[in-house]
Amino acid sequence: MKQAGSILVVDDNPDILIAARLLLKQHYQIVKTTDNPFDIEAIIKSHPIEVILLDMNFTQDSISGKEGFYWLKKIIAQDPSIVVLLMTAYSDIQLAVDAIKSGAADFIAKPWQNDQLLAAVAAAFAHAKDKQQVNKLTRQTQGLNQALSESQSGPTFDFLGQSAAMQQVFNTIEKAAQTDANILITGESGTGKELAAHAIHQASLRRDNPLISLDMGSLSDSVFESELFGHKKGAFTDAKADKVGRFELAHGGSLFLDELGNLPLAHQATLLAALQNRQITPVGGSKPVDVDIRLICATNDNLSDSVAQGRFRQDLLYRINTIEVRLPALRERTSDIPLLVDYYLSHFAKKYKRHLTIAPCDMQLLCDYTWPGNVRELSHAIERAVILSEGDTLNIATVVGQPSTNMPAAFNSANEPITQDTDTFDLEIIEQRTVRAALKHHQGNVSHAAKALGLTRGAMYRRLEKYNL
Numbered sequence: 001m002k003q004a005g006s007i008l009v010v011d012d013n014p015d016i017l018i019a020a021r022l023l024l025k026q027h028y029q030i031v032k033t034t035d036n037p038f039d040i041e042a043i044i045k046s047h048p049i050e051v052i053l054l055d056m057n058f059t060q061d062s063i064s065g066k067e068g069f070y071w072l073k074k075i076i077a078q079d080p081s082i083v084v085l086l087m088t089a090y091s092d093i094q095l096a097v098d099a100i101k102s103g104a105a106d107f108i109a110k111p112w113q114n115d116q117l118l119a120a121v122a123a124a125f126a127h128a129k130d131k132q133q134v135n136k137l138t139r140q141t142q143g144l145n146q147a148l149s150e151s152q153s154g155p156t157f158d159f160l161g162q163s164a165a166m167q168q169v170f171n172t173i174e175k176a177a178q179t180d181a182n183i184l185i186t187g188e189s190g191t192g193k194e195l196a197a198h199a200i201h202q203a204s205l206r207r208d209n210p211l212i213s214l215d216m217g218s219l220s221d222s223v224f225e226s227e228l229f230g231h232k233k234g235a236f237t238d239a240k241a242d243k244v245g246r247f248e249l250a251h252g253g254s255l256f257l258d259e260l261g262n263l264p265l266a267h268q269a270t271l272l273a274a275l276q277n278r279q280i281t282p283v284g285g286s287k288p289v290d291v292d293i294r295l296i297c298a299t300n301d302n303l304s305d306s307v308a309q310g311r312f313r314q315d316l317l318y319r320i321n322t323i324e325v326r327l328p329a330l331r332e333r334t335s336d337i338p339l340l341v342d343y344y345l346s347h348f349a350k351k352y353k354r355h356l357t358i359a360p361c362d363m364q365l366l367c368d369y370t371w372p373g374n375v376r377e378l379s380h381a382i383e384r385a386v387i388l389s390e391g392d393t394l395n396i397a398t399v400v401g402q403p404s405t406n407m408p409a410a411f412n413s414a415n416e417p418i419t420q421d422t423d424t425f426d427l428e429i430i431e432q433r434t435v436r437a438a439l440k441h442h443q444g445n446v447s448h449a450a451k452a453l454g455l456t457r458g459a460m461y462r463r464l465e466k467y468n469l
């Protein structure tokens with residue numbers, strides 16, 4: 001039976017090429033041949049070659065083997081994962097030793113014994129698999145280190161809720177997490193979609209492997225494929241080294257694609273193809289890589305509406321929403337508010353070394369407020385109150401928006417007139433105004449505003465917090 005594997009034979013003698021092809025074709029799925037070593041580069045680029053059988057002398061009467069060493073070096077420089085077997089009719093021990101020192105896996109004397117050649121090629125394929133595995137792990141480790149340094153190590157806060165609505169959410173997560181089903185988390189901004197993604201991963205069998213997140217809302221067109229699928233060195237001007245994409249980093253674990261509703265249609269098609277094939281090809285690469293991931297997506301949008309409006313592909317929606325987890329807005333589960341207030345009060349009191357309690361009437365005020373920014377707004381409000389309160393009692397008056405307006409602070413601020421004239425050169429003031437203007441322009445959509453400002457959503461939220469927006 002033929003084995004999966006692709007081998008290239010390079011020899012200037014057509015009889016050798018025919019003999020090698022006839023023999024190897026019986027055992028391997030892809031056998032390519034060429035009599036011109038200048039073709040090697042293009043063949044490697046267009047086909048995922050694992051092993052090369054390479055002649056050492058191409059020019060007539062040449063017996064030094066120098067050409068073989070030259071092409072061997074070029075192959076290794078182009079793709080170090082390829083295993084090269086050198087062959088020559090002028091067998092001598094020193095040549096064999098030099099070949100192996102230069103990076104060849106083995107040396108074969110012509111004319112070959114079929115059994116010996118097949119054994120050497122089988123060993124070369126095994127070696128190629130090991131090399132691929134080592135390369136993959138090395139690149140995965142580099143990528144994971146990078147992802148960790150980008151603080152994607154996990155959420156700081158617990159995922160809380162005692163209301164019936166949240167109990168149902170926890171139930172669905174518990175059941176769905178045990179399977180590999182794709183999960184779509186929906187809910188307004190600040191309802192805890194990212195926390196839910198982490199909870200799903202932690203409750204799954206993949207918990208010992210990484211959860212890799214990617215904010216689709218802040219990805220520009222030019223980096224989309226390279227972020228998702230990685231790239232090869234030299235694939236484009238800025239590709240100074242190989243980069244592992246998020247799909248490969250998440251191999252064996254979970255991939256969390258946040259803000260999926262913002263993905264342009266062209267990228268939706270690319271993403272769908274990767275999900276269907278369970279394979280990705282890095283930009284500038286020729287070898288598809290198998291990926292085993294559990295997909296978790298999140299969105300603030302109603303994707304069914306987006307499908308109806310032609311903004312989101314129906315086939316992609318069907319692929320990602322095997323299970324849907326809908327996170328209720330905080331105003332739909334007011335019984336959770338005291339729990340969340342106590343939790344964040346104790347967290348921030350500890351952080352700022354304060355001893356604060358909250359008066360029952362103030363807790364009631366917090367329960368009556370509609371929290372359009374959901375738990376994120378609540379946690380920021382409590383943090384500000386902890387910082388601004390004097391004495392032992394939390395003073396909430398300064399932090400909660402007027403219940404009569406029931407608008408998030410960010411919206412209120414955005415409605416203020418913004419002076420565009422440069423009446424100040426204070427960078428902080430200018431930054432604050434720009435952030436407000438971007439929010440206003442994008443009707444409070446934090447992802448869109450962040451993208452317009454060239455910020456990640458994390459960086460945007462830090463600024464919203466800093467300026468109390």
Ligand SMILES: Nc1ncnc2c1ncn2[C@@H]1O[C@H](COP(=O)(O)OP(=O)(O)OP(=O)(O)O)[C@@H](O)[C@H]1O
Nearest residue numbers: 157158159160188189190191192193194195375376
């Ligand atoms: N159930 C919860 N218990 C405790 N904290 C929560 C809960 N839900 C959300 N939070 C807190 O609210 C903040 C926002 O949560 P998260 O980022 O998960 O929301 P999101 O729905 O992903 O928001 P966005 O759509 O804007 O990205 C975080 O600080 C998170 O810790």
